[in-house]
Amino acid sequence: xxTSNTPDIIYxxxxxAPELASASLLPIIQRFAAAAGVSVGTKDISLAGRIxxxxxxxxxxxxxxxxxxxxxxxxxxxxxxxxxxxxxISASVPQLLAAIRELQAQGYAVxxxxxxxxxxxxxxxxxKYDALKGSAVNPVLREGNSDRRAASxxxxxxxxxxxxxGDWTADSKTRVAAMSGGxxxxxxxxxxxxxxxxxKIVLETANGETVLKDGLSYPAGTVVDATYMSASAxxxxxxxxxxxxxxxxxxxxxxxxxxxMKVSDPIIFGHAVKAxxxxxxxxFGDEMAALGVNPNSGxxxxxxxxxxxxxxxxxxxxxxxxxxxxxxxxxxxxxTNLHVPSDVIIDASxxxxxxxxxKGWGPDNKEHDAVCVIPDNAYAPVYxxxxxxxxxxxxxxxxxxxxVQNIGLMAQKAEEYGSHPTTFEMPxxxxxxxxxxxxxxxxxxxxxxxxxxxxxxxxxxxxEDWVNLAIERQxxxxxxxxxxxxxxxxxxxxxxxxxxxILEARGVSDKFEIMAPREAxxxxxxxxxxxxNSIAITGNVLRDYLTDxxxxxxxxxxxxxxxxxxLMQGGGMFETGAGGSAPKHVQQLQSENHLRxxxxxxxxxxxxxxxxxAETNGNERARILGEAAEVATQGILDxxxxxxxxxxxxxxxxxxxxFARYWAEALAAQTEDAALAAEFAxxxxxxxxxxxxxxxxxxxAQGKPADIxxxxxxxxxxxxxxxxxxxxxxAIIG
Numbered sequence: 001x002x003t004s005n006t007p008d009i010i011y012x013x014x015x016x017a018p019e020l021a022s023a024s025l026l027p028i029i030q031r032f033a034a035a036a037g038v039s040v041g042t043k044d045i046s047l048a049g050r051i052x053x054x055x056x057x058x059x060x061x062x063x064x065x066x067x068x069x070x071x072x073x074x075x076x077x078x079x080x081x082x083x084x085x086x087x088x089i090s091a092s093v094p095q096l097l098a099a100i101r102e103l104q105a106q107g108y109a110v111x112x113x114x115x116x117x118x119x120x121x122x123x124x125x126x127x128k129y130d131a132l133k134g135s136a137v138n139p140v141l142r143e144g145n146s147d148r149r150a151a152s153x154x155x156x157x158x159x160x161x162x163x164x165x166g167d168w169t170a171d172s173k174t175r176v177a178a179m180s181g182g183x184x185x186x187x188x189x190x191x192x193x194x195x196x197x198x199x200k201i202v203l204e205t206a207n208g209e210t211v212l213k214d215g216l217s218y219p220a221g222t223v224v225d226a227t228y229m230s231a232s233a234x235x236x237x238x239x240x241x242x243x244x245x246x247x248x249x250x251x252x253x254x255x256x257x258x259x260x261m262k263v264s265d266p267i268i269f270g271h272a273v274k275a276x277x278x279x280x281x282x283x284f285g286d287e288m289a290a291l292g293v294n295p296n297s298g299x300x301x302x303x304x305x306x307x308x309x310x311x312x313x314x315x316x317x318x319x320x321x322x323x324x325x326x327x328x329x330x331x332x333x334x335x336t337n338l339h340v341p342s343d344v345i346i347d348a349s350x351x352x353x354x355x356x357x358x359k360g361w362g363p364d365n366k367e368h369d370a371v372c373v374i375p376d377n378a379y380a381p382v383y384x385x386x387x388x389x390x391x392x393x394x395x396x397x398x399x400x401x402x403x404v405q406n407i408g409l410m411a412q413k414a415e416e417y418g419s420h421p422t423t424f425e426m427p428x429x430x431x432x433x434x435x436x437x438x439x440x441x442x443x444x445x446x447x448x449x450x451x452x453x454x455x456x457x458x459x460x461x462x463x464e465d466w467v468n469l470a471i472e473r474q475x476x477x478x479x480x481x482x483x484x485x486x487x488x489x490x491x492x493x494x495x496x497x498x499x500x501x502i503l504e505a506r507g508v509s510d511k512f513e514i515m516a517p518r519e520a521x522x523x524x525x526x527x528x529x530x531x532x533n534s535i536a537i538t539g540n541v542l543r544d545y546l547t548d549x550x551x552x553x554x555x556x557x558x559x560x561x562x563x564x565x566x567l568m569q570g571g572g573m574f575e576t577g578a579g580g581s582a583p584k585h586v587q588q589l590q591s592e593n594h595l596r597x598x599x600x601x602x603x604x605x606x607x608x609x610x611x612x613x614a615e616t617n618g619n620e621r622a623r624i625l626g627e628a629a630e631v632a633t634q635g636i637l638d639x640x641x642x643x644x645x646x647x648x649x650x651x652x653x654x655x656x657x658x659f660a661r662y663w664a665e666a667l668a669a670q671t672e673d674a675a676l677a678a679e680f681a682x683x684x685x686x687x688x689x690x691x692x693x694x695x696x697x698x699x700x701a702q703g704k705p706a707d708i709x710x711x712x713x714x715x716x717x718x719x720x721x722x723x724x725x726x727x728x729x730x731a732i733i734g
Contacts, residue, residue: 007041008617009033009609010072010083015046015712017582017597018086020589023716023723024653025599028660029606031733032667035679036621038613043068045137047089047099048713054128055110063108073140081571082613083141084605087581090135090259092266092342093297099712100129106713115292134262139413144567145466146408147473148547148575150555151562151604153630155403157637162398163556166357168390173250173369174358176387177241178380182233184417184454185377189443190225190490192497193218198437201422201455203447205430212424212432221460223494226434226443228426231450234268234375238275241373245324251360251370252276253327255349255383258341260544264418264452267425268375269341270296276323276338277302280315288312300339327360327370334363346374347545348580350383351552357395358387378489379545381518386549389525396553402528404550405479405535407470408543411462411568415491415540423454458539463495465568467502470537474511479533482523484542486516495539517542528554560600564608572612576601586711588647593706593722595652596643603633603659624673628666635662653698657729661687686732694729701725 011026013019030040044053045068052059053067075081089095096113103110113129114122150158179186199216202209218224245252254272258265273295274281281288281295284306291305306312326336329343337344350372353360359367372387374380390396409415417423426432426447434443434455447453474481483499485492496514503509515523520536527534528550536546551558563575582597589595610626613619636642641658643651664684668677687694706722709715724730 006075006080007039008082008613009038009040010043010075011040012072012083012085012088013042013044013046013049013068014086014088015048015581016089017585017595018576018602019046019581019714020586020595020708020719020723021597021599021602021652021656022086023719024656025602025659027724028656028733032625032660032663033610035676036619036625038610038619038622038625043072045069045072045088045141046712047091047095047132048103048710050132050136051099051103051110051129052108054132055125058109058111069137069140076141076143076567076571076573077569079570080616081567081569081573082609082616083571083573084602084609085141085573085575086602087576088137089581090137090262091133092258092262092340093133094301094340095342096129096133102710102712106710115294135260135416138410139416141573142410142565143412143569144565144573145411145462145469146406146543147469147564147566148408148543148561149405150403150551150560151633153634153637154555154560154562154600154604158555159399159401165355165395165398165553166359168357168395170391172358172387172391173248174353174372174387176372176374176380176384177237177244178377178384179233179237179375182230182237183376183378184227184229185489187229187445188225188227188490189445190223190494191442192494193220193222193224196220199224199434199442201424201432201434203426203428203430203432205428207428210427213422216422218457219459222457223463223491223498224434224442224455224457225491226432226445226453226455227490228432228445228447228451228453229264229268229376230448231271231452232448234271235275237375238272238373239278241371242275242323245371248371250324251327251362251368252324252373253337253344253349253360253370254373255344255346256341256374257346257544259345261418263420263423264454266296266341267452269298269338270294272373273299273302273338276326277316277319279319280312283315284312296341298338298340299336324371325362325364325368328363331361331363331365336363345580347548348552348558351549351558354383354386354390354549355552355556358390379517379541381516382521382542382545382549385518385521386525389522393529396525396529398554398556400531401554402531402533403554404524404528404546405473405477405533406543406547407466407473407535407537408540408547409458409462409466409538410540410543411465412459414458414462415456417456417541418454420454420456422456423452426451426453458495460498461568463498464502466537467499469566470512470535471503471506471508473535474508477533477535479535480523480527481512481535481537482520483512483514484517484520484536484538485514487514488516492539512537524550557598559598560604562604562608563601570616572609572616574605574609574612576605589706589722590708590711591705592647593702593704594647595723596645597652598642599652599655599659600633600636600642603629603636607633621673621676624667624670624676628663628670631666632659632662647702648699650695651698651702653701653723653725654695657687657694657698657726660729660733661691683732687729690728690732694726697726697728
């Protein structure tokens, strides 16, 4: 129970589809939780909320909001933290710009995003906005390592109701293309610091020394990496792959993560745009630059800026005709893989393509084989090996497949590659040095102008916690357990040197295997194909990638994953799946008032959160509530009450009615707490007796446009009216 102003459970306010769903589900959760004396409050970590919190000086008194992300960042360092975290936007620049425009239109005088800041005020605004880009939320909140797995109820349902898989053939032309050298993988250097130290990063050139970053601080035992991607090697690779793809007669596609890797991957994406339109940039580069064209922003932004220049448009049309057809995001609307950097996100796009038998949609609105360009070799082998496996063995059978769980290293910003403020595009050629406070040069690289240099780190305490979490999970399950670490990679070699002694000291070395990602991918696929289970123990990025890859193959979605973050100070954070924030779902709601977002991840996280609260606070009623929520989740699956994709059929709001009903029925039926049963028996009865009326009211709301008052910053009253359209249900829940 609450002992301060902090609610017992924090339910995060986020973006897009999960935030729409919260408007319907959260009142139900708060009503039920109150019966156990449990308070459920919210903290705003949405993109719009973070923008408003960053610029209080620009707002009227009644518009200012607290910096909830900073407050949550402190809360997760306490033993009493209990946070249900929904997926939030990892903002690309186009998304950030759209959110700023919407807030300004609503009367919030936040500053424009300065493309080229000149004044001190513009530089300040740009720095604040840059801090909001990419994966800005997760590194603040993830003060623990990740335990992600399919909830047993979800896995059983997927096996009993297997989803459709595309057929793989041995002669499929689909393949992964990665650089043969000059990438982050091949240039990586890594070292474990023997003692605490400060450090700086400098670029030495013929003109002198430029400090790229100062004031870095690392505790003893930190693994510190540095590497770079050669711009010239990247360009040569892209040009060669475009030509080869054209000759092969398949789709050309680029798979990056320009959201999480907010510094490095938009630059790589820009190189791909420029390479694809190389003849146009050669002829009209200066003119396009004068029009504000930045290839990092994508083909969509480029076309919008040059649409009135007939000569450039003609050159683009001619170039596109001579190039291989592009993998499409939306072939009906002509939106290509290269249109927006945040449209094709590797951890979602590659599993979807693999699940579809290696097929992607082309500009002719038909499915074709595709070349999947993943320049860096650190993780490209995972997808390459998966494709080779399915070419050899055919598609996975979800009815008989085992499962791959994940223990992921992520605490305290571990391995924040390419998103960290230590990633730079080199302004000129020279030598980058990472220099410790005693003058030691820890790492150095000779670089050319345009190269992408980055450093990342992982602290000793999170690494040790990660290994111990893996030991706990292996002991609890007995599953085959593999550390996905490559002895030939500099960073992984440092981790292996830390992992092995811990396993030996705990006497469990024989329970674990260590494999490079390629070999681990094949071993895991072989294991689940036999119907057996595996635990993938991985670094931060692979945690992100694999908890989409395997769930999408096993379950058809990653949104239904159980994701538990065991915070290092004793608290808990319960993430509601790995399914992104689903912009297309919002668009459908706005046009048809149908929300197909599935809240199953929220249901699973809620049960875990309540049971965790019972453990930490000794609140037995919270445990009963949590176990009843799990019964309700099983009921949703057993009776097929998840949302449909089509307007006029049951949607997210219907699933919340059924969840409330099954939850109330489970509480009324339990015999451990008579008072709780007595409180919920009439609720269960009312929900059952009014089924036809409630379902009718929910159905009547569909089929016409819905006004929620804003895409990034919805109007609470309008949102509630749209997402709680059943007066009967509202009256019962209160």
